[in-house]
Amino acid sequence: MSLGKLRRKLARHLGLRKEGLDDRADEVRELAKRAIAVAAAPVSPADAMATMLAGLGEEDTAAKQLVYLVTISRVLPETLAATDLVDVSGFSRATIAEYVRHAFNEPAVTSAGGRPRTRDGIVKKTVVVRELHASGEIHFHVAVVLHSARTFLPVKRSLRGTYKLATHWSTSHTQWWSALRYCIFPSVTKPEVDEEPFQWASDGKEFDLHAESQRPWTATMWKRRREAAEQSAAATGGASKRTRFAKLDLTAHILDKGLKSRADVLKYSQDHGNESMQNFVHNHQRQLKDFIQDAEEWGNARAEAKADRETDWDLVCRTAASDCPHGLSCSYRKAAEMLFGVNAATLSKENLAASLRAVILTGPSKTTRTPLIIGPTNTGKTTLILPFDNLFGSRRVFHKPALGSKFALRNIMKEKRFLLWDDYRPVDYGQETIEVPTFLSLFNGMPFEVQVSQSFNDGNIDFEWRRGAVLTAKEKDLWKPYGVVSDEDITHIQGRVEVFRCTAKVPTLKDTVPCPCCMCHWILDGAQAFDAKQALNALAPSRMAPFEFELLSLGAVHVGEVSAAEWQSLQSWAVLRQFEQRRLLAALR
Ligand SMILES: [Zn+2]
Numbered sequence: 001m002s003l004g005k006l007r008r009k010l011a012r013h014l015g016l017r018k019e020g021l022d023d024r025a026d027e028v029r030e031l032a033k034r035a036i037a038v039a040a041a042p043v044s045p046a047d048a049m050a051t052m053l054a055g056l057g058e059e060d061t062a063a064k065q066l067v068y069l070v071t072i073s074r075v076l077p078e079t080l081a082a083t084d085l086v087d088v089s090g091f092s093r094a095t096i097a098e099y100v101r102h103a104f105n106e107p108a109v110t111s112a113g114g115r116p117r118t119r120d121g122i123v124k125k126t127v128v129v130r131e132l133h134a135s136g137e138i139h140f141h142v143a144v145v146l147h148s149a150r151t152f153l154p155v156k157r158s159l160r161g162t163y164k165l166a167t168h169w170s171t172s173h174t175q176w177w178s179a180l181r182y183c184i185f186p187s188v189t190k191p192e193v194d195e196e197p198f199q200w201a202s203d204g205k206e207f208d209l210h211a212e213s214q215r216p217w218t219a220t221m222w223k224r225r226r227e228a229a230e231q232s233a234a235a236t237g238g239a240s241k242r243t244r245f246a247k248l249d250l251t252a253h254i255l256d257k258g259l260k261s262r263a264d265v266l267k268y269s270q271d272h273g274n275e276s277m278q279n280f281v282h283n284h285q286r287q288l289k290d291f292i293q294d295a296e297e298w299g300n301a302r303a304e305a306k307a308d309r310e311t312d313w314d315l316v317c318r319t320a321a322s323d324c325p326h327g328l329s330c331s332y333r334k335a336a337e338m339l340f341g342v343n344a345a346t347l348s349k350e351n352l353a354a355s356l357r358a359v360i361l362t363g364p365s366k367t368t369r370t371p372l373i374i375g376p377t378n379t380g381k382t383t384l385i386l387p388f389d390n391l392f393g394s395r396r397v398f399h400k401p402a403l404g405s406k407f408a409l410r411n412i413m414k415e416k417r418f419l420l421w422d423d424y425r426p427v428d429y430g431q432e433t434i435e436v437p438t439f440l441s442l443f444n445g446m447p448f449e450v451q452v453s454q455s456f457n458d459g460n461i462d463f464e465w466r467r468g469a470v471l472t473a474k475e476k477d478l479w480k481p482y483g484v485v486s487d488e489d490i491t492h493i494q495g496r497v498e499v500f501r502c503t504a505k506v507p508t509l510k511d512t513v514p515c516p517c518c519m520c521h522w523i524l525d526g527a528q529a530f531d532a533k534q535a536l537n538a539l540a541p542s543r544m545a546p547f548e549f550e551l552l553s554l555g556a557v558h559v560g561e562v563s564a565a566e567w568q569s570l571q572s573w574a575v576l577r578q579f580e581q582r583r584l585l586a587a588l589r
């Protein structure tokens with residue numbers, strides 16, 4: 001504690017103002033001297049150890065955690081003599097790390113029934129630091145993070161039994177960053193830290209101790225810290241730096257309270273904000289829209305960084321494998337089934353699925369055309385593809401620009417993952433909004449010019465679209481030329497899309513809840529069925545008929561379920577000529 005702080009506290013305690021202390025300066029000086037003497041009094045190693053362990057918190061043997069902070073002390077000479085414990089003062093950090101790891105992998109089996117030995121390593125990462133007490137006693141702290149949560153008692157027993165080490169297990173650090181921080185960051189009670197911490201990770205990679213010991217940002221925590229700082233500033237009568245309201249504080253409020261609009265923010269700060277928040281919000285009233293957007297980006301950053309490491313098609317496959325949250329009553333699944341059912345004559349689910357897969361995998365190109373679903377209204381064509389918004393996040397889907405918009409394609413450059421133009425009319429848009437050459441380049445995977453405001457690059461930026469896309473359109477008059485769009489233009493446009501036709505209406509579409517899970521399911525399923533059909537088409541129908549018969553008799557629903565090895569074990573296989581076998585195997589691959 002600083003002398004200034006002591007004086008303030010003392011003044012408050014005595015009911016005087018700070019200046020009041022000056023009259024009694026001698027008394028204060030004497031008190032301060034005594035307080036400092038008490039704080040600096042020599043303590044025995046046992047007391048020092050006891051104080052440290054008390055600071056680490058009690059061991060909760062019922063705890064089952066991912067993270068532990070283990071402390072291993074040099075045992076006092078008298079204890080050492082009376083027990084079989086070893087003296088750790090000569091141990092290296094690496095040895096300690098190894099013992100702890102082994103103890104996790106081979107915990108003590110007790111008569112009460114311990115945990116069986118595990119083959120794979122349980123410890124994911126560990127850091128060992130070696131410290132000296134003020135009294136010169138050596139001790140180790142071990143921060144451990146595991147692959148899955150465990151109780152610690154069997155490990156503690158193993159360390160005691162096999163390695164003759166007495167350990168203290170702190171269960172108050174439940175987060176890796178926090179246990180690690182205890183080891184490598186100096187604090188008031190621990191001003192000196194180990195300069196050569198030992199680290200070990202199960203993947204063999206070195207990790208950044210400093211970066212991993214930072215508290216991850218959360219809106220609630222940030223807000224709470226701010227409030228605490230404010231209260232303590234009020235208590236001491238001064239304004240601390242932390243109490244000045246800043247943009248990150250506003251971000252914390254926006255995310256924590258789910259504020260969506262400027263009005264939300266204004267109302268919240270008037271009703272619940274303190275003076276400095278109100279001041280900040282009022283001073284930046286015109287920027288609030290940007291601040292809300294920034295907060296949203298800040299809040300989504302972790303999820304988006306993770307999403308960006310996954311390819312779009314991987315996301316489709318992963319989503320297809322998850323369980324539909326709506327279960328059997330999923331309205332989207334029912335609508336999609338009905339749509340494919342009533343349109344079976346004109347619309348192939350397998351072909352549409354394969355077309356979507358192709359464009360999601362590579363983006364549009366000379367060889368990959370963009371699916372365009374056409375039909376009258378109420379056929380469910382929009383309903384069918386709407387879950388792409390949920391799948392990629394609406395913000396990352398490039399939607400159809402407004403007709404007549406001057407900078408129609410500007411937003412395509414804003415980190416979009418998918419292009420979804422619902423009810424797109426290429427001839428109308430071709431007049432001026434998205435001219436035919438631009439359309440052709442975009443849906444050919446070629447560079448095209450995006451018009452932006454004059455302040456950037458003379459108003460033009462080259463861009464290429466390399467991700468998934470799907471279009472829908474009303475069929476009536478869709479390909480009727482007028483204005484600057486000619487018959488020939490229309491032929492070129494048609495060459496860039498693969499048309500899928502719906503003709504029959506699906507009733508009760510109104511209440512359909514978009515379900516990305518069920519959408520990905522039919523896409524993945526349909527694309528696999530498409531592949532299987534391709535395999536069947538590899539040979540003349542007369543040659544394939546025996547296979548279909550044999551497979552059906554074996555209970556296979558479609559050929560996609562059958563592996564190459566299984567094909568070769570079928571009786572019909574032997575009947576094929578050598579080149580037929582080869583062709584079929586190639587198609588199965
Ligand atoms: Zn320590």
Ligand SMILES: [Zn+2]
Pocket residue numbers: 324325326327330331332333515517518
């Ligand atoms: Zn569903």
